[in-house]
Each structure stands twice: as structure tokens, then as C-alpha cells.
Amino acid sequence: MTRMKQTITCLIVILALLSSCGTDDTPVSNKEIFEIRTIGTLSTSEYTVGKIIKLNDEGEWYHWGDRKILISCKAKIKAGVNLNNLKAEDIKVTGKKIEIQLPPAEIISFEMNPDQIKTEMVDVSGFRGGFSQQEKNKILRLGEKSIREDMKELNILNDAETNAIVFLTDFYKNLGFEEIIIHGTKQDKRTTNIDR
Amino acid sequence: MVRNKISELRILIVRLAIIAVIVIVGYIIYQRYFADHSGDDYAIEDTPLHVEEIRKIVELNTIKFRDEVVVDSLELYKTTAEQIQGNLEKLMDPDQAKHGITSSNVKRRLTMVVKGELLYGIDLKRKDFTVIPKDGKLVISLPNPELLSINLTPKNTDIFVENGTWKDYERQLLMRKARTKMIASGEKLRLKEKAKVPLERLLKQLIRSTQPIVIEYY
Numbered sequence: 001m002t003r004m005k006q007t008i009t010c011l012i013v014i015l016a017l018l019s020s021c022g023t024d025d026t027p028v029s030n031k032e033i034f035e036i037r038t039i040g041t042l043s044t045s046e047y048t049v050g051k052i053i054k055l056n057d058e059g060e061w062y063h064w065g066d067r068k069i070l071i072s073c074k075a076k077i078k079a080g081v082n083l084n085n086l087k088a089e090d091i092k093v094t095g096k097k098i099e100i101q102l103p104p105a106e107i108i109s110f111e112m113n114p115d116q117i118k119t120e121m122v123d124v125s126g127f128r129g130g131f132s133q134q135e136k137n138k139i140l141r142l143g144e145k146s147i148r149e150d151m152k153e154l155n156i157l158n159d160a161e162t163n164a165i166v167f168l169t170d171f172y173k174n175l176g177f178e179e180i181i182i183h184g185t186k187q188d189k190r191t192t193n194i195d196r
Numbered sequence: 197m198v199r200n201k202i203s204e205l206r207i208l209i210v211r212l213a214i215i216a217v218i219v220i221v222g223y224i225i226y227q228r229y230f231a232d233h234s235g236d237d238y239a240i241e242d243t244p245l246h247v248e249e250i251r252k253i254v255e256l257n258t259i260k261f262r263d264e265v266v267v268d269s270l271e272l273y274k275t276t277a278e279q280i281q282g283n284l285e286k287l288m289d290p291d292q293a294k295h296g297i298t299s300s301n302v303k304r305r306l307t308m309v310v311k312g313e314l315l316y317g318i319d320l321k322r323k324d325f326t327v328i329p330k331d332g333k334l335v336i337s338l339p340n341p342e343l344l345s346i347n348l349t350p351k352n353t354d355i356f357v358e359n360g361t362w363k364d365y366e367r368q369l370l371m372r373k374a375r376t377k378m379i380a381s382g383e384k385l386r387l388k389e390k391a392k393v394p395l396e397r398l399l400k401q402l403i404r405s406t407q408p409i410v411i412e413y414y
Contacts, residue, residue, distance in 0.1 A: 034381060035262040036390070039315075040398040042256055043344075048249040054241040078253065078345065083398055093404055108257065109315060111347045114371035119364050129291045133306065133355055133362045135238075140350035142240045150245040163252050167320075174327045175334075175403060 043080035043108045044163035047156050050074045052120070053143035057128075065126015071139060074116040075147050078109045079160035097179040098172050104185035105160040107151070112144060161185070255344050257317035258394040259387050264311045265377045267370045271304040271360070278303075286360075295359045304360030306367065310374035311352035314382050315345040316391040334407045336399060337414055341391035343382065346375060 050072065057067040085103035092099040117140065124130055131139075165182045172180045273279035279301055286296025295302075318325075323339035348371065355367075382388075396411050403409060 037260045038394040039260045046251040046253045050246040050248050052243050109345045109347050112349045114368050133367050134358050144350050
């Protein structure tokens with residue numbers, strides 16, 4: 001029995017010594033992939049929202065114990081209108097009167113600042129291991145998805161449209177127009193895409 | 197005769213039990229060390245969204261820059277003895293065993309692929325703009341374009357390699373590095389300057405004046 005243990009230990013050490021020559025320290029490439037696009041969006045409303053992401057991982061039957069994690073995060077969402085969608089027939093000028101049909105309000109940007117993501121609590125019991133960064137990123141993705149879903153309930157698009165109307169009214173007043181009529185878009189004609 | 201049959205039956209039951217134990221232990225070992233626990237089946241609890249701040253802004257975005265960068269943090273073993281010990285320790289840890297088995301000289305490595313979106317344009321809330329008719333022309337004075345938003349999200353972040361144990365602040369440091377790299381790429385491509393052309397086109401489209409339009413930056 002003792003002999004067998006010695007043999008196994010020797011084998012492990014030899015294996016470790018043999019493979020210790022292996023290297024895996026290739027530096028990452030600095031090659032970057034990018035895309036530049038011309039846009040014309042007017043952001044008029046910014047919401048900062050917070051969410052607590054709660055996960056209770058009870059695991060499978062062969063994992064004794066469970067894991068719990070609470071992560072707090074913040075997201076900054078900007079909404080506004082895409083002025084590039086303004087067609088020639090959307091702006092009607094008659095003397096000192098201007099009438100505009102505004103494009104529908106939409107989400108312009110969505111940011112989750114990594115510095116505002118904080119693991120508040122981790123509880124691991126039994127034979128379970130802690131959460132790796134890969135797992136935390138997956139949990140954060142679920143949190144992001146949940147925020148994007150909840151965003152539909154916010155008033156951000158209405159606010160963005162109202163603020164855009166206020167801004168454009170002032171803008172055209174500065175240009176010397178006396179009568180400014182700006183039409184918004186009905187809610188059911190707005191884009192439902194929240195995946196910005 | 198009957199005794200023999202009972203004895204054979206017992207042996208059969210014992211063998212079947214041994215096979216069952218081997219199968220169960222094998223399955224547990226497979227699940228513990230080799231199965232993919234990528235967390236795809238996680239389900240988070242439904243928690244309310246808190247609106248912390250609502251701000252009225254006026255930002256004209258004219259350039260959208262999408263970038264993808266690779267950021268990496270690497271620590272190597274200093275000596276062979278440290279490498280052997282480190283790799284043996286990794287072999288003992290089910291979460292790190294796959295990195296220990298190759299017994300490389302890498303002590304810890306975290307490699308991330310981060311996709312981001314940068315928006316350039318002008319902030320008309322913070323800085324004023326003026327429209328003045330002058331010598332038969334319409335002179336618009338605007339602030340210089342700047343970087344207005346940097347959108348980084350977990351959805352667009354991939355942890356490509358995670359060897360060893362990493363803390364949250366270390367991941368955040370890498371994210372900051374990715375952000376800095378993206379800003380540097382934007383600077384290199386002179387995107388603030390490039391944001392002027394679409395901005396001028398957009399303003400001309402909005403203004404619809406018969407007078408020639410002159411745009412100045414301050």
C-alpha cells in the first residue's frame with residue numbers, strides 16, 4: 001500500500017516536472033476592430049437607474065451546499081430622437097410659421113459603468129466553490145437584460161419627446177420663427193427595440 | 197443446489213451494486229471536474245428597478261464609434277519549484293484543475309474581449325450656442341465636438357480566459373484599461389474633428405434658411 005502511494009506521488013511529480021516546461025504566456029494581440037458611423041441623434045433625457053441582482057444557486061443533487069450572491073449595479077440610459085429620420089416633407093415652412101413632424105423617441109445609449117458594479121454579498125456553503133469572474137459576468141448579463149425589460153415601464157421616451165419639443169421650439173425661436181408647431185409620435189408607433 | 201443459487205444471486209447483487217457505485221462516483225467526478233458549468237441556466241430573482249436620477253440633457257451626437265478591444269492581465273511563476281507547487285494546488289481545486297493539468301508557467305491570467313460604443317457630438321446643455329444674422333449670413337457659434345458617451349455593458353463583455361482566482365477590482369481595472377484603449381483609438385482616428393462634418397450637415401438640414409450658413413466653433 002505504502003509502495004503504491006510512493007509510486008503515485010512519484011508519477012505526479014514526474015508529470016509535473018515534465019509538463020512544467022510548457023509555456024502559455026503569449027501576449028494578446030493589439031489588433032482592434034472598429035466601425036465608424038455617421039449619425040444624427042438628439043439625446044434629451046437621461047435616466048440613472050439602480051438594481052440589486054439576486055441569485056440563489058442551489059446547484060444539482062451532487063453538489064452539497066448552495067451559493068448566494070447579491071450584486072448592485074447602476075445603468076445610465078439616454079433617450080432622444082433620430083434627426084436623420086426627418087424627411088423633407090416632415091418640415092413645412094410658411095413665412096414665419098414652421099411645422100415639424102418629429103421622428104419617434106428612442107433609446108440612444110445604455111451604459112453600465114463597471115466602477116458602479118459592486119458585489120454586496122456572497123454566501124457559499126457545503127462543498128461549493130465561490131463565484132468566478134466568468135460566472136459573475138453571466139449574472140450581470142442577466143441583470144442587464146432585466147434592466148432593459150424594466151425600462152419599458154419607465155417614462156423615458158415620453159420625457160425625451162417632450163424635452164426634444166422644448167429644445168426645438170427654442171431653437172426655431174432663435175432663428176426668428178414666430179409660430180412653431182411640433183408634432184410628437186403616437187406611443188404605438190415608437191420602436192420597441194431596447195437593445196441599444 | 198438452492199444454497200448455490202442464493203450465493204450466486206448475492207454475488208450478482210453485490211457486483212451490480214459495485215457497478216452502480218462506480219457509475220455514480222464517475223458521474224459525480226465528471227460533473228465536478230469536467231462538465232461545463234457555464235451558468236447558462238442561472239435565473240435571477242425579480243427585483244425592482246430604482247430610478248435614482250432623471251436629467252434633462254441636450255446632446256447632438258453625430259459620430260458613433262464601435263470598437264472591440266482585447267485586454268489581458270498575466271502573472272507568471274517566478275521559479276520552477278513555485279510552478280510545480282502552484283500547478284499541484286490547481287489540480288486539487290476542481291474549478292482550477294483544467295489549468296493545473298497543463299502545468300504551464302502561467303500563475304494567473306484574465307483575458308477579456310470588450311466591445312464598446314463611443315458617441316461624439318456637442319453638449320448644448322452645458323455649453324451655449326448662438327445664432328446671429330450678420331452681413332446677410334447666418335452665423336452659428338457652437339462648442340467643439342467632444343466625447344459624450346462610452347457604452348460598455350456586461351452583454352458586450354466576454355471573459356475569454358480565467359486562470360486562477362481574480363477579484364472584482366482586478367476585473368474592473370481591466371475594464372478601465374479597455375475603456376482607455378477605446379478612447380485612445382477615438383483620439384487616434386480624430387473622431388472629435390470628424391464629428392464636425394455630419395454636425396454641419398445636420399444643422400443645415402434643420403435650419404432651412406435662404407441665407408448662407410456659417411458655422412464657427414469655440
